[in-house]
Amino acid sequence: MPDRCVSKQTLQRLPAYLSYLRSMGAGRGKHVSATVIAEALGLNDVVVRKDLASVSSKGRPKVGYVRQELIRELEGFLGYDNSQDAVLVGAGKLGQALLAYRGFPQYGLNILAGFDDDPALSGKEIAGKKILPMEKLPDLCHRVGVHIGIITVPGEHAQRVCDQLIESGILAVWNFANAHLQVPEGILVQNENMAVSLALLSNHLKERFSTKGGAG
Amino acid sequence: MPDRCVSKQTLQRLPAYLSYLRSMGAGRGKHVSATVIAEALGLNDVVVRKDLASVSSKGRPKVGYVRQELIRELEGFLGYDNSQDAVLVGAGKLGQALLAYRGFPQYGLNILAGFDDDPALSGKEIAGKKILPMEKLPDLCHRVGVHIGIITVPGEHAQRVCDQLIESGILAVWNFANAHLQVPEGILVQNENMAVSLALLSNHLKERFSTKGGAG
Numbered sequence: 001m002p003d004r005c006v007s008k009q010t011l012q013r014l015p016a017y018l019s020y021l022r023s024m025g026a027g028r029g030k031h032v033s034a035t036v037i038a039e040a041l042g043l044n045d046v047v048v049r050k051d052l053a054s055v056s057s058k059g060r061p062k063v064g065y066v067r068q069e070l071i072r073e074l075e076g077f078l079g080y081d082n083s084q085d086a087v088l089v090g091a092g093k094l095g096q097a098l099l100a101y102r103g104f105p106q107y108g109l110n111i112l113a114g115f116d117d118d119p120a121l122s123g124k125e126i127a128g129k130k131i132l133p134m135e136k137l138p139d140l141c142h143r144v145g146v147h148i149g150i151i152t153v154p155g156e157h158a159q160r161v162c163d164q165l166i167e168s169g170i171l172a173v174w175n176f177a178n179a180h181l182q183v184p185e186g187i188l189v190q191n192e193n194m195a196v197s198l199a200l201l202s203n204h205l206k207e208r209f210s211t212k213g214g215a216g
Numbered sequence: 217m218p219d220r221c222v223s224k225q226t227l228q229r230l231p232a233y234l235s236y237l238r239s240m241g242a243g244r245g246k247h248v249s250a251t252v253i254a255e256a257l258g259l260n261d262v263v264v265r266k267d268l269a270s271v272s273s274k275g276r277p278k279v280g281y282v283r284q285e286l287i288r289e290l291e292g293f294l295g296y297d298n299s300q301d302a303v304l305v306g307a308g309k310l311g312q313a314l315l316a317y318r319g320f321p322q323y324g325l326n327i328l329a330g331f332d333d334d335p336a337l338s339g340k341e342i343a344g345k346k347i348l349p350m351e352k353l354p355d356l357c358h359r360v361g362v363h364i365g366i367i368t369v370p371g372e373h374a375q376r377v378c379d380q381l382i383e384s385g386i387l388a389v390w391n392f393a394n395a396h397l398q399v400p401e402g403i404l405v406q407n408e409n410m411a412v413s414l415a416l417l418s419n420h421l422k423e424r425f426s427t428k429g430g431a432g
Binding site for chain 2: 008011012013014015016019020023040041042043078079080084092093094097098100101102103104107108109147148154155156159171172174178179180181182186188190192193194195196197198199200201202203204205206208
């Protein structure tokens, strides 16, 4: 029985393995080895071997893993086979883009609905997902047992929304807002700050050009 | 003259200040202080004061900053006032969602076009942005002087695409793919891995429920 508790580093690499395995054509044979995966992804094969061993005990020397089996084990380990319901708060541009994004189900995420304080948005549908007023949030979350909350409101509202989500039973927050959220122990905040990413990219270019002495 | 070279930590907080300042109504007065910003965002006000001083030298004791002035200084510092052109490679679900996302211009990002190897996508338009075949990438990048490349291809193609972007003159890569990219010195890779985020969220829930002894 493999150890089901893995390091954050391993956990961060597993989705890449899964994505690669899913993408391999049937013509590549039934088996796949850590070496093949390591080569394809530019990783050290000792690392890949160790990562896979923590997820599956079915690897065999010289043969490797049965690909479909390893896919299922990775999916199970990552929770992709057991779809998690989520709610999204803030149905502005980013919120609507996420509501409309059709790629989440393959990662086991199912956004049930969007919530927004703006009465103009209430009742609207984005890609078949309803936008509801905030006062309906606690009821839906408690009734369905939703544990993931996605925050796409402006930064200055994010803490208030986060508090509301936690009161509604949310245990894991995916935060796209420009804000440092404070949460009680046992609640996870995963930050996905595109504004920060863009600031880092832009700053890198600025530094590159200032050392080169011109923007060309 | 403030020091224009700031820490990554400061750089990561600046977008939140800007977002908050932009959101403040005109009714809140002409001035704003570090204390007010710190309180709104749940940060330590010594930290905010120091961050702002690295961007603007115009803060005055007891009065603070002229809000509009500080907004312009932050925009300038973050490069939001000087739009950067970008290309996106991989016009699948995520790529199309990013092409359609209307929030980037306020962060100084302008996606010129999407690129994809799939002939079925070639010539298609997403929110007014063309999807072009990969062979047109180098020409467009060199001609327009594009320095930001966004990667939204499956992980196993990401390194190849990254190499092509760098050959085309890209200096900063915004990587949404499930892959560890290897780049020459002087090239920045900013990773935005939603699959990893979702794996971390899902793993957190699994741990929560296993310690509680059940998924309810």
